[in-house]
Amino acid sequence: MDDMDISPENPAPPLAPEPAENTGNAKGTTRIGDRIFLGLSRGSGVLLLAIMAAIAVFLTVRAASAISKDHGNFLTTFEWNANADQPVFGIAVLAFGTVVSSLIAMLIAVPVAIGIALFITHYAPRRLAAPLSYVIDLLAAVPSIVYGLWGALFLVPHLTGLYTWLDSYFGWTGVLAYHGGAARSLFTIGILLAIMILPIVTSVSREVFRQVPRMHEEAALALGATRWEVIRMSVLPFGRSGVISASMLGLGRALGETMAVATVLSPSFLISRSLLDPGGGTFAQNIASSFKESGDLGKDALIASGLVLFVLTLLVNGAARLIIARRKEYTA
Amino acid sequence: MAKRIDVSGLSAYYGSHKAIDDISMTVEPRSVTAFIGPSGCGKSTFLRTLNRMHEVTPGGRVEGKVLLDEENLYGTGVDPVSVRRVVGMVFQRPNPFPTMSIYDNVAAGIRLNGGRVRKSELDGIVEKSLKGANLWNEVKDRLDKPGAGLSGGQQQRLCIARAIAVEPQVLLMDEPCSALDPISTLAIEDLIGELKERFTIVIVTHNMQQAARVSDRTAFFNLAGVGQPGKLIEIDDTERIFSNPSVQATEDYISGRFG
Amino acid sequence: MSDLTLDETVLADSAPLPPAGLRHPRLPRWAPAALAVGAIVVAAAIGLAAGLGNKVQWGLIAGVLFMAALYGVTAFVEGRRQAKDRLATSLVWACFLLAVVPLVSLIWETVDRGTKVLDGRFLSHSMAGVLTIGPGGGVYHAIIGTLEQVGLATAIAAPIGLLTAVYLVEYGRGRLAKAVTFFVDVMTGIPSIVAGLFILSFWIIMLDFGYSGFAGSMALAILMMPVVVRSTEEMLKLVPNELREASLALGVPKWRTILKVVLPTAIGGIATGVMLAVARIAGETAPIVLLVFGSQVINTDPFNGAQSSLPYYIYEQWAAGNAASYDRAWAAALVLIAFVMILNLVARGIARWKAPKSGR
Numbered sequence: 001m002d003d004m005d006i007s008p009e010n011p012a013p014p015l016a017p018e019p020a021e022n023t024g025n026a027k028g029t030t031r032i033g034d035r036i037f038l039g040l041s042r043g044s045g046v047l048l049l050a051i052m053a054a055i056a057v058f059l060t061v062r063a064a065s066a067i068s069k070d071h072g073n074f075l076t077t078f079e080w081n082a083n084a085d086q087p088v089f090g091i092a093v094l095a096f097g098t099v100v101s102s103l104i105a106m107l108i109a110v111p112v113a114i115g116i117a118l119f120i121t122h123y124a125p126r127r128l129a130a131p132l133s134y135v136i137d138l139l140a141a142v143p144s145i146v147y148g149l150w151g152a153l154f155l156v157p158h159l160t161g162l163y164t165w166l167d168s169y170f171g172w173t174g175v176l177a178y179h180g181g182a183a184r185s186l187f188t189i190g191i192l193l194a195i196m197i198l199p200i201v202t203s204v205s206r207e208v209f210r211q212v213p214r215m216h217e218e219a220a221l222a223l224g225a226t227r228w229e230v231i232r233m234s235v236l237p238f239g240r241s242g243v244i245s246a247s248m249l250g251l252g253r254a255l256g257e258t259m260a261v262a263t264v265l266s267p268s269f270l271i272s273r274s275l276l277d278p279g280g281g282t283f284a285q286n287i288a289s290s291f292k293e294s295g296d297l298g299k300d301a302l303i304a305s306g307l308v309l310f311v312l313t314l315l316v317n318g319a320a321r322l323i324i325a326r327r328k329e330y331t332a
Numbered sequence: 333m334a335k336r337i338d339v340s341g342l343s344a345y346y347g348s349h350k351a352i353d354d355i356s357m358t359v360e361p362r363s364v365t366a367f368i369g370p371s372g373c374g375k376s377t378f379l380r381t382l383n384r385m386h387e388v389t390p391g392g393r394v395e396g397k398v399l400l401d402e403e404n405l406y407g408t409g410v411d412p413v414s415v416r417r418v419v420g421m422v423f424q425r426p427n428p429f430p431t432m433s434i435y436d437n438v439a440a441g442i443r444l445n446g447g448r449v450r451k452s453e454l455d456g457i458v459e460k461s462l463k464g465a466n467l468w469n470e471v472k473d474r475l476d477k478p479g480a481g482l483s484g485g486q487q488q489r490l491c492i493a494r495a496i497a498v499e500p501q502v503l504l505m506d507e508p509c510s511a512l513d514p515i516s517t518l519a520i521e522d523l524i525g526e527l528k529e530r531f532t533i534v535i536v537t538h539n540m541q542q543a544a545r546v547s548d549r550t551a552f553f554n555l556a557g558v559g560q561p562g563k564l565i566e567i568d569d570t571e572r573i574f575s576n577p578s579v580q581a582t583e584d585y586i587s588g589r590f591g
Numbered sequence: 592m593s594d595l596t597l598d599e600t601v602l603a604d605s606a607p608l609p610p611a612g613l614r615h616p617r618l619p620r621w622a623p624a625a626l627a628v629g630a631i632v633v634a635a636a637i638g639l640a641a642g643l644g645n646k647v648q649w650g651l652i653a654g655v656l657f658m659a660a661l662y663g664v665t666a667f668v669e670g671r672r673q674a675k676d677r678l679a680t681s682l683v684w685a686c687f688l689l690a691v692v693p694l695v696s697l698i699w700e701t702v703d704r705g706t707k708v709l710d711g712r713f714l715s716h717s718m719a720g721v722l723t724i725g726p727g728g729g730v731y732h733a734i735i736g737t738l739e740q741v742g743l744a745t746a747i748a749a750p751i752g753l754l755t756a757v758y759l760v761e762y763g764r765g766r767l768a769k770a771v772t773f774f775v776d777v778m779t780g781i782p783s784i785v786a787g788l789f790i791l792s793f794w795i796i797m798l799d800f801g802y803s804g805f806a807g808s809m810a811l812a813i814l815m816m817p818v819v820v821r822s823t824e825e826m827l828k829l830v831p832n833e834l835r836e837a838s839l840a841l842g843v844p845k846w847r848t849i850l851k852v853v854l855p856t857a858i859g860g861i862a863t864g865v866m867l868a869v870a871r872i873a874g875e876t877a878p879i880v881l882l883v884f885g886s887q888v889i890n891t892d893p894f895n896g897a898q899s900s901l902p903y904y905i906y907e908q909w910a911a912g913n914a915a916s917y918d919r920a921w922a923a924a925l926v927l928i929a930f931v932m933i934l935n936l937v938a939r940g941i942a943r944w945k946a947p948k949s950g951r
Contacts (some may be wrong), residue, residue, distance in 0.1 A: 037846035041464035041758035044751045045771040048820070051813060052774045053352040055785070058792040079615040115686025123683050126390060132687075134939075139694055141935050143866075143874020145902040146924045149909055150697045153917060161647075193695045202690075215427040219491070221388060223498065224417030226672055228679035233440065250782075256782020259902070263909055284784045288880050299791065306788040310781070317780030321773075403613055410613045418613065444672075 014275050059307040066300035074304065080269050080286065082301035083294065089301045091308055093269050097186055098309070101261070104190025105276070109198050110247045111152040116198075117205035122231060133206060142198035148263030152184075152194040156264060159183040159191070163276045178276040185267035187275040189282070192260055197250035204249060208242030208314035236277055241323050248320030258284035283309035334361040334532040335401040335501040337382065342396030343561070344374070344381050346389065351377045353561035355396075357551060358585060359502075364524060364533045366543035366570065369553030370585070374562025376538050378553070379504050382534065383419035384412040400501070416443055420500035420531075424507040426487035428440040428479030428494070437490055441498035457497055465493035466523050485516020492523065496531070503527065505535040509542065521546050541587060544574050552582045604765055616668050623661060623677070630657035654685060690708040705925025708918045714926070718887040718899075723911040730885045730923050732889040733904035737930075739893040740804045740883065741873050744811035746927045749865050751812075752819025759820070761849055778817040782922075786813040787878030802884035804893030807900070810878035822864025826857040859941055866938035876902035901927045907925065 067074050069087055077090020116136070120129050160183050167178035216234040225233060262285045266278035281289075286301045293304060337359040344352045345502045349542050352374035359365045367375040380386040384405060398405040405415050428437045438458045440451060458475070462468040467489040470484070479490050488508055495503060505524075509517040527533060537543050543550050551567035566579050577583050634653035658681050666674035708726070716729035755775070759768055790810045794800050795835035830853050838848040854861070879885070884897035885907055899907075899921055 015671075033846045034844055037849070038758075038762055041754040041762060042767070045758045045763075045767065048755055048771060048778070048816060049774055051816075052778060054793065055781070055789040055813075058789055059785070059798070062792045062796065067897055112686045112690055115683050116690050117750060119683045123680060124687075135694075138932065138935055141870050141931050143876070143902055143927055143931060145874065145876045145905050146701065146928060148698070149905055149924050150700055151921055153910060153921075154696065154700050155693075165648075195697075212832045213427075215423055215425055216429065218385065218388070218421075218423060219427040219429060219494075220440075222383065222416055222421035222423070223443055223444060223494070224413050224415075226413050226676035228676040228748035229444055229672070229765060231679070233429060233444075237429070254782045256780075256784065258782065258784045263906065268895070282459060284782055284877065287784050287788065288877055291881055296796075299796065303788050303792055306785050310785045313780050313782055313785075314777060317777060321776050372889055400613070405612075405613065411615050411617065414613050414615060 001031045015135060031306060038202060041294065051054045054170045054329050055123055055310070056260075059303055059310060061309040063304035066297060066304040069297060072303070078269055078271070080290065080301075082298040086177070087297055087301070091101050091283070091305050093271055094281050094283045094305055097189075097265075097273050098255055098282040098284075100280075101186045101189040101193060101282060102251055104196060105193035105245060106251055108191065108194035109201055109250060110227075110243075112194075113198055113201035113246070114203055114243060116202045117209050118231060118235070120206050121209040122203075122227065133203070136199050136202050136206075140203065144196065145259045145263070147192060147196050148260035149211070151188070151260055151264040156183050156188060159188055163187075166276065174273050177274040179274075180276060181268065183276070184264055184278045185272075185274075185276050186265070186280045189261050190266055190275075192264055193254040193257055196257065196260060197253050200253060201246045201250040204238065204246035205243050208239040208246070211242075224292070245323040247322040248316055248323070252316045252320065255316065256309060257282075258282055258288050262286035262288040283312075334530065336361045337502065337534075338397075338399040339382075340397045340399070342378070342381060342394065342398060344377050344386055344395075345393040347391035347393075350561040352553075353421075353563050354380075355421055355564045357482075357564060357567050359532060359534055359550065361532045362528060362530070363536060363548040364528045364546050366542060366547035366549060367534065367536045367553060368538075368543050369562070370555070370587075371538075372558075372562070373553040373555045375551075375553045376506055377562070378564075379506055379534060379536050380421075382502070382504055383421055384415045385421065387412065390401065401585060417441075417498060418500055419502040419504060420495035420498065422488070422491050422495055422503065422505045425453065425511045426484055426491050427526075428482075428490050429485050430478070430480045433476045434471050434479045434490060435481070437479040438493050438497050440494060445498060461493040461497040462490075464496050464527070465489040466519065467493055468527075473557070483516070485512050485519055488512060488516065488520060489523065492520075492527075496527070500531065502532045505533065507536050507538060510538060517542070538584050540574075544570060550574070552577070552585065553578075554585070563577045593926045615673075618665060619886060622664065626664065627657050628651075630654075630660060643930045656925040657681070658685075679891065680740060681714050686842045689917050690791050691757070701921060701924050704918070704921035705923075707934070709922040709924065709925055713919075713922055719889070721887075723908070723916050724913050728920070730901065730904055730919075730926060732886065733901045733923065734926070735889060735891055736804060736883070736886075736893075736898035736900040736903075737873060737927075738883070739870050739891070740811060740879070740898070743805060743808035743867060743893060744872055745865070745869055746816055747808065747812040748815035748819055748868070752816045752865075752868075753861065755816070755820045756827060757849060757854075758824035758861060759824055761845070761853070775817045775820045779821065781815055783875050783876075784877040784881070785809040787881040789813070790878070791881050801895075802897050803895060804883055804890075804898040804900075806878050807892065807898075810882055811872040811875060814875060814878075815872050818868040818871060819865055822867065823857075823861050826860030826864065827853060829860065830856045859944070863938045863942040866934050866941070870934035870938070873931055873934070874927060876900075876906055879903040880906065880933040901930070 011208060012243045020325060066082070070089055072088035072090050074090050076092050077088060078092050080089045103315040109190050120133050120136075124132060163178040166176045170176040171178065180196040212235050216238060217230050220230040238276050261282050265281065265285055267281040267285060268279040268282065269287060272278050283305050287306055290298070291302060339358070340356045342352070342355045343350060355378060366588060367379065367582070369375050377386060382398060382405075384390045386394055388398045394406060400418070404410070429440060432440065435458055438461050439454055442454060442457060462471065467486060471490075481488065482490060488511075488535075509520050512520065521542065521557060524535065526531060528548075535547065547570045549567060549569040550573040552565045552573065553562050555562045565581055566573070566577065568578070573582060574586060577586065620884075631653045634649050637652055638649040658678060661681060662674050662678045665677050697714055713729040714734070715731050717730075717732035718728040721728035732812040741771065754872065755771065759772060762768075763771070776930060787810045790806055794806050794809065795802065834852055835848055838852045839845065843851070879900050879902065883900060885903050886899045890896050890898050905920045905923045905927065908916040908923065
């Protein structure tokens with residue numbers, strides 16, 4: 001045996017380390033235990049990847065079968081009649097509604113969220129700041145269906161006043177015209193989505209602002225900057241990319257939000273000139289609302305629209321992650 | 333420009349903890365005064381009370397008077413923002429604004445305070461300040477590059493340029509060389525020697541040789557024990573403190589017979 | 592010396608800085624409060640004169656007046672910089688108040704309207720034989736459904752998520768780990784309806800199984816996995832390397848080190864993460880709509896036949912669209928919020944209770 005170990009022909013590298021690891025009689029079980037455990041944990045990771053791949057594959061297959069039977073143009077048709085003898089359906093209205101309502105939500109939520117984040121990190125009395133961020137985190141956990149219920153039964157009736165007011169001053173633009181009726185419009189959806197994504201955008205921005213090194217703020221202070229000037233010189237530049245990615249995460253949520261939109265919006269397959277008048281639809285809302293009336297092709301058509309939503313959210317979230325990753329390199 | 337500082341009966345707190353107790357001293361204009369003492373003796377805290385930076389730490393609170401040429405920094409109606417404009421500060425670790433260029437870093441204070449400034453005027457001030465900080469020759473070709481790209485010692489001189497650009501009357505330095513290598517330290521020490529012609533300088537340092545090299549007067553701080561407030565033991569001409577101090581504790585500390 | 596003095600005079604002449612005084616005219620402390628009172632009075636006057644019925648409008652007018660007045664007065668007395676500072680401060684406060692209003696209203700409405708029909712009967716009865724337009728009925732079947740679906744989803748997602756996190760932190764190097772990390776991030780952003788569509792096309796359309804609670808659980812598990820992976824990863828990373836090395840140096844194999852040293856150290860944080868993930872999926876409605884189909888009666892078997900769930904129940908009762916069903920929807924919303932909040936509070940409680948031990 002000794003001869004073998006010393007002999008030069010022996011492939012030493014693979015063999016040599018092994019005897020070193022064989023401590024005592026636990027040798028066999030050790031290696032098996034480690035192998036099983038590694039296998040299990042690596043297997044879980046692979047399973048996760050497989051699920052992601054399966055999502056993409058299954059959605060694509062169903063979507064392709066639906067689109068091949070579509071008698072209209074899937075991208076430009078203003079109609080959703082997948083159950084008809086001559087099925088015609090297209091995502092134009094849904095894409096418009098999804099993007100517009102999410103953009104309105106962003107326009108409202110991001111500035112307010114930055115404000116709240118600054119309030120918590122730089123303005124609020126310390127005794128108020130900690131419980132406040134706790135409450136914000138809790139609010140992120142309120143289920144979307146509850147927001148939907150509140151939106152439909154409380155927010156909608158309370159918005160008619162605002163809409164009438166907007167109409168009387170800005171009605172001439174057409175975009176903000178309001179012709180009465182329940183305020184179950186894309187603009188209302190935008191407001192509701194803004195309230196819903198506020199906690200997430202706030203809490204991510206808050207963490208970013210909190211990470212601003214004290215010494216950068218002191219640099220500005222020592223030059224005789226007011227509190228606002230400190231924020232403008234040190235806090236906002238440092239936190240900019242973080243706030244952008246926080247907004248993108250919020251946008252991703254807004255794009256995919258289903259139940260709150262499904263409960264509040266009064267959907268139609270028309271693009272209304274006015275944002276305040278009922279009508280329009282979003283990808284997710286349309287899937288939830290028309291699912292139960294859909295036949296086999298109808299379901300496939302909904303899956304096709306879901307695939308578009310999936311890709312859209314992937315792009316937005318991917319961009320957000322990319323910005324975060326860049327920022328890590330930048331600050332490290 | 334330089335002004336005299338008269339401190340009387342000054343105590344500073346963090347919440348309910350008293351960090352320094354009843355300090356009185358005079359800092360002469362156009363001179364360098366060094367603060368030395370063991371860690372935790374409150375010398376940095378005391379320094380930060382001289383431009384009202386102490387009160388920005390949560391729970392920070394000050395009692396007593398700091399007269400800048402007869403005017404009390406803590407008097408009613410005094411705006412801390414204006415105090416910091418007049419009493420500049422350089423920190424332990426170089427802290428140029430990371431998103432600003434070298435030029436913008438130096439101009440930051442002017443832009444804050446100045447309102448409308450002509451470009452040529454601003455160029456002049458930036459150049460003069462960078463020259464004043466002995467940094468001009470090293471950076472004049474890359475003023476538009478980020479300040480964070482400079483070496484540690486250069487960054488610290490950039491911070492000094494930023495501080496003197498607004499022509500303060502007093503310059504406070506909180507261990508400005510503790511994060512720097514010996515060569516950069518030497519450059520800063522030379523600079524301090526030049527700056528004292530124009531400014532009243534107060535410097536906190538851990539390094540007694542440095543205090544002996546750069547300062548005209550030295551103040552020794554000490555504390556009775558952990559949790560006790562820091563106190564001023566004595567202040568005198570640097571030469572005297574290092575050769576023949578009047579208090580035994582000072583001598584013990586300087587000769588290294590002390591913790 | 593004279594050189595320097597000359598230099599200084601030149602600079603003093605050309606310096607664009609205002610004379611450096613310490614004392615500026617300052618507004619008295621009570622000024623903002625006084626302005627606020629003034630703004631409210633003026634706004635009320637305008638509101639009465641113009642006959643504005645809505646108090647919200649009064650508030651908005653008062654707010655705008657206050658900010659304009661504060662800016663103007665401060666700019667006049669203290670200067671533009673201070674005015675901007677004060678304006679920023681009031682805007683930040685306004686953001687805070689603006690955000691608090693809808694959130695407080697949401698909680699208030701849910702509690703106020705939810706307590707109307709919420710009682711022991713409501714919690715212990717299903718909707719079997721109850722007309723949706725009439726009063727009566729309850730959420731028992733929905734609670735059963737939620738507990739079973741969420742339980743199953745956790746049983747699937749928690750082990751997979753935990754093991755994945757272990758892989759990423761303890762073994763993960765190279766391309767596979769990078770890919771997993773990236774796709775976990777991507778997975779976090781999947782809309783719940785898309786997860787539902789996936790299970791629909793895979794489980795119900797392709798494999799031809801019927802609607803069931805379990806189908807919903809699978810979709811919920813997909814939503815839960817990335818959350819569990821992320822939070823567990825964070826917790827495992829907090830375990831100091833010295834602990835691992837100490838154990839390995841004693842000759843303990845790696846898998847036992849992970850099981851006996853690493854995981855127990857991080858268990859508090861991991862439990863918190865899992866509970867927060869459970870709280871998150873408990874409120875999911877969209878996949879349930881697609882996969883569980885909803886039911887009026889008690890079905891305790893999650894593998895066979897349609898079930899209900901709390902969020903689905905809210906949706907259904909809202910859709911029924913009459914006073915009695917709205918009451919039930921609010922009551923169910925209150926139950927759901929209470930469930931989610933309790934989970935959250937307990938989870939955070941565990942985190943707080945466990946945190947100091949590992950910190951010391």
